[in-house]
Amino acid sequence: xxxxxxxxxxxxxxxxxxxxxxxxxxxxxxxxxxxxxxxxxxxxxxxxxxxxxxxxxxxxxxxxxxxxxxxxxxxxxxxxxxxxxxxxxxxxxxxxxxxxxxx
Numbered sequence: 414x415x416x417x418x419x420x421x422x423x424x425x426x427x428x429x430x431x432x433x434x435x436x437x438x439x440x441x442x443x444x445x446x447x448x449x450x451x452x453x454x455x456x457x458x459x460x461x462x463x464x465x466x467x468x469x470x471x472x473x474x475x476x477x478x479x480x481x482x483x484x485x486x487x488x489x490x491x492x493x494x495x496x497x498x499x500x501x502x503x504x505x506x507x508x509x510x511x512x513x514x515x516x
Contacts, residue, residue, distance in 0.1 A: 431483045
């Protein structure tokens with residue numbers, strides 16, 4: 414039960430702030446990563462193993478990868494399904510022209 418509650422609290426708060434965190438400093442990302450590592454240690458009651466293995470055991474992505482994953486997921490939903498509509502109306506897809514191969 415503790416695992417579920419901590420996962421819900423930790424990951425939900427990170428997900429809500431993904432768009433604010435795009436382009437934030439490495440210092441801020443490191444602070445969030447330390448917080449996530451601490452939550453992982455509390456949930457698993459493990460102070461001895463490296464945080465990366467704890468995150469893996471909980472199936473949690475590190476903060477920077479989670480931000481990128483959530484943004485990529487949102488962009489995919491926008492391009493594939495035009496959802497959410499309030500964002501799809503302001504999105505302009507960028508089409509690149511084909512570059513001829515070097516001869």
